[in-house]
Amino acid sequence: MFVNEVTCKSLLNRSRLADYCINPYVGCGHACRYCYAESYTRRFTKHKEPWGQFVDVKVNAPEILEKEVQRRKRGKVFISSLTDAYQPLESKYGITRKILKILLDFQFPLSIQTKSSSVLRDLDLLSKFEDCEVGFTITSMDESIRKIFEPHSSPTSERLDAIEKLKEKGVTTYVFFGPILPLLSDRNLEEYFQTLADLKIDFVYVDRLNLKPGLWNTLEKTVRTKYPQLVSEWQTVLGSKNDYYERVRTVIQDLCARKKIQCEMCY
Ligand code: SF4
Numbered sequence: 001m002f003v004n005e006v007t008c009k010s011l012l013n014r015s016r017l018a019d020y021c022i023n024p025y026v027g028c029g030h031a032c033r034y035c036y037a038e039s040y041t042r043r044f045t046k047h048k049e050p051w052g053q054f055v056d057v058k059v060n061a062p063e064i065l066e067k068e069v070q071r072r073k074r075g076k077v078f079i080s081s082l083t084d085a086y087q088p089l090e091s092k093y094g095i096t097r098k099i100l101k102i103l104l105d106f107q108f109p110l111s112i113q114t115k116s117s118s119v120l121r122d123l124d125l126l127s128k129f130e131d132c133e134v135g136f137t138i139t140s141m142d143e144s145i146r147k148i149f150e151p152h153s154s155p156t157s158e159r160l161d162a163i164e165k166l167k168e169k170g171v172t173t174y175v176f177f178g179p180i181l182p183l184l185s186d187r188n189l190e191e192y193f194q195t196l197a198d199l200k201i202d203f204v205y206v207d208r209l210n211l212k213p214g215l216w217n218t219l220e221k222t223v224r225t226k227y228p229q230l231v232s233e234w235q236t237v238l239g240s241k242n243d244y245y246e247r248v249r250t251v252i253q254d255l256c257a258r259k260k261i262q263c264e265m266c267y
Pocket of ligand 1: 028029030031032034035036037081082083084115
């Protein structure tokens, strides 16, 4: 892992996901195979290392945020859009925790999305926000799929335990079911949504896999190696006009209605 300590000029950036977004790191040690942030990150940095093997740590982020929160209008902050604020390096640097302390002082509404159960470290802070939600991406309940596509993230069972603990402390929780990996994520949808219903999840977002420029090159290697029998089906689903995601949408909407899960389709 190549770790660089860098300084940033701004942190609280305008976003279409919320009023602001904060990315404490550049790059992400979770190394997800379908990551949308990779191409964007490479466009704006000089990194040539494989995705997941470099991280720039914004070491002055708390200092910059301290100034920004005093002059910017209060608004909802999304953490994070281009990295995971609870990737493994956070346990060493604690940048995210310092950021939360500042946002809490000014009671900025907060939305965190992560693939790491280490968000529980900050439960003491999260439970003090007047408006706070924590979401976990779960592309499949099948641990073997998780290990292939999200190799350095927390096991799914740990994410589910984390949801339970957050709920116990009164923190709103959600699951992001996406990107739906063709013919993998849709295995056992009944079981997937029953697990969320049992957890009394507050809401679920669902999204398809969108092939951003260059993404198929990365994904194809993974699918060819791990699921060679699915390569042509993936090519059909992602590369031609077909109704795969519409059929999955119908099944999910039906399941959520039956199990009384609040669900928002993002596609
Ligand atoms: S956790 Fe998010 S930002 Fe990090 S590699 Fe995975 S998809 Fe990309």
